[in-house]
Amino acid sequence: MAKYAPGSFTKNFAWNQHGPGLMRLHTTIRAGYLGALATVEREAWRANSGIDDASLDLIPINFFLHNRAGQISVDELVFQAIKRPHSLRFDRLALFALLLSRVGNPPGKAEARPFMWANEFVRRDLWQSGDWRSSALLDTNLDRFIKDHVNGVKDSLVKCRNNLRGMFEYCGYWPTSLPTINSGAEEWAASALFLAWDRHLLDGAPATEAALLDTVKTEELYRLMGVEEAWLAPMAATLLGEYLDAGGIRRFQVPAATSAPTTPAAPPPRAPTSTPAAPARPKPEIILAELLDEQGLDDAVKRTIRQAAVQKRNQRLAAKLRLGYGHRCQFCRRSLQIGEGRFYSEAAHIKPIGLPHDGPDKMSNMIVLCPNHHIQFDHGILRIVKDGARYVLSSKIEGDPIHEKLLLLKHKLDDVCVNWHFEWWEKAGR
Numbered sequence: 297m298a299k300y301a302p303g304s305f306t307k308n309f310a311w312n313q314h315g316p317g318l319m320r321l322h323t324t325i326r327a328g329y330l331g332a333l334a335t336v337e338r339e340a341w342r343a344n345s346g347i348d349d350a351s352l353d354l355i356p357i358n359f360f361l362h363n364r365a366g367q368i369s370v371d372e373l374v375f376q377a378i379k380r381p382h383s384l385r386f387d388r389l390a391l392f393a394l395l396l397s398r399v400g401n402p403p404g405k406a407e408a409r410p411f412m413w414a415n416e417f418v419r420r421d422l423w424q425s426g427d428w429r430s431s432a433l434l435d436t437n438l439d440r441f442i443k444d445h446v447n448g449v450k451d452s453l454v455k456c457r458n459n460l461r462g463m464f465e466y467c468g469y470w471p472t473s474l475p476t477i478n479s480g481a482e483e484w485a486a487s488a489l490f491l492a493w494d495r496h497l498l499d500g501a502p503a504t505e506a507a508l509l510d511t512v513k514t515e516e517l518y519r520l521m522g523v524e525e526a527w528l529a530p531m532a533a534t535l536l537g538e539y540l541d542a543g544g545i546r547r548f549q550v551p552a553a554t555s556a557p558t559t560p561a562a563p564p565p566r567a568p569t570s571t572p573a574a575p576a577r578p579k580p581e582i583i584l585a586e587l588l589d590e591q592g593l594d595d596a597v598k599r600t601i602r603q604a605a606v607q608k609r610n611q612r613l614a615a616k617l618r619l620g621y622g623h624r625c626q627f628c629r630r631s632l633q634i635g636e637g638r639f640y641s642e643a644a645h646i647k648p649i650g651l652p653h654d655g656p657d658k659m660s661n662m663i664v665l666c667p668n669h670h671i672q673f674d675h676g677i678l679r680i681v682k683d684g685a686r687y688v689l690s691s692k693i694e695g696d697p698i699h700e701k702l703l704l705l706k707h708k709l710d711d712v713c714v715n716w717h718f719e720w721w722e723k724a725g726r
């Protein structure tokens with residue numbers, strides 16, 4: 297049986313220290329890249345991020361981000377951190393990045409996949425018949441797995457357990473009294489696939505459709521997402537076209553302002569007309585201590601429990617709404633079939649919940665959309681106009697067939713949120 301080194305994962309990393317969930321990780325990534333989607337030299341990243349103390353392990357780099365030839369790469373996780381406000385969806389994508397364990401080659405690290413013990417834990421132990429089995433996260437089970445798969449003394453093994461389970465806590469998956477954990481992957485699977493493909497390409501794998509699609513099976517991505525392969529595979533097949541059309545890993549390259557006119561145009565970034573202007577550089581946080589004391593950890597756990605209860609409710613509302621519409625998109629009125637008798641839709645928040653927008657966590661702030669229209673709605677390409685008692689769609693794309701069509705509506709909407717979304721994207725530069 298292969299045994300792995302625990303590495304710096306035995307350091308405490310309480311990424312929820314400055315807010316709910318993995319808020320601190322989100323802030324640190326934005327700071328590390330100075331809020332721009334461009335690769336950064338490792339040392340510069342370290343200084344920008346505010347964690348340039350040589351005595352601290354660069355946990356976000358070594359476990360969450362991808363290193364290549366001394367550069368910290370840009371990929372979907374970085375895109376989400378820089379272009380989107382912090383959300384539960386980001387936290388879950390970060391957990392996925394951690395579990396995927398494709399982080400390039402950090403200098404001085406022999407293993408290109410430093411977190412394979414946790415990757416194996418999820419694929420072999422946590423995942424069972426399309427779900428995550430909550431008993432796998434209990435002390436007894438987790439300790440046994442770690443003892444069998446990680447080299448280290450008892451104290452470091454306990455830290456491995458607490459840190460790994462802490463990640464599941466920050467993501468609202470733990471604690472639970474239910475036998476199975478609903479990963480809620482329909483909310484983040486698309487980003488996770490993009491991220492897995494990004495890292496696959498950054499690791500030098502061939503950019504063929506077959507090779508990219510194969511990752512679902514060979515890397516058992518569906519297990520890392522807590523879903524059935526039969527659910528993920530057709531979705532991956534649909535999304536791969538979108539991924540390649542957007543330019544694959546090159547979708548983040550933007551033409552340099554100084555390029556000569558003869559330079560061939562770089563592939564366009566995703567949704568070039570709608571991406572909000574890069575946020576102002578956040579002030580690097582002053583990190584007083586990497587280690588959380590016992591008291592701090594207890595508080596963190598209590599906050600997480602409260603947070604988890606709210607998230608559960610939110611998931612239930614979203615599921616109820618999607619069923620209520622029979623997975624029919626309220627914009628195009630189509631439902632995406634992903635198997636025999638199985639359909640897929642997403643619940644979109646009109647005003648994003650969580651900071652900074654803090655939209656209400658209720659059904660009247662949600663609509664049911666197909667994945668494509670969800671992305672366009674989140675980028676303000678599609679908006680809803682309240683016109684008397686009617687809700688009319690407005691598209692920024694010329695000739696869009698759904699422009700000026702009526703919103704399919706079976707539930708009451710919060711007009712404050714509808715107007716907020718319209719106004720937010722109306723502002724200059726959006």
Ligand SMILES: [Zn+2]
Pocket residue numbers: 625626627628629630665666668669
């Ligand atoms: Zn649609």
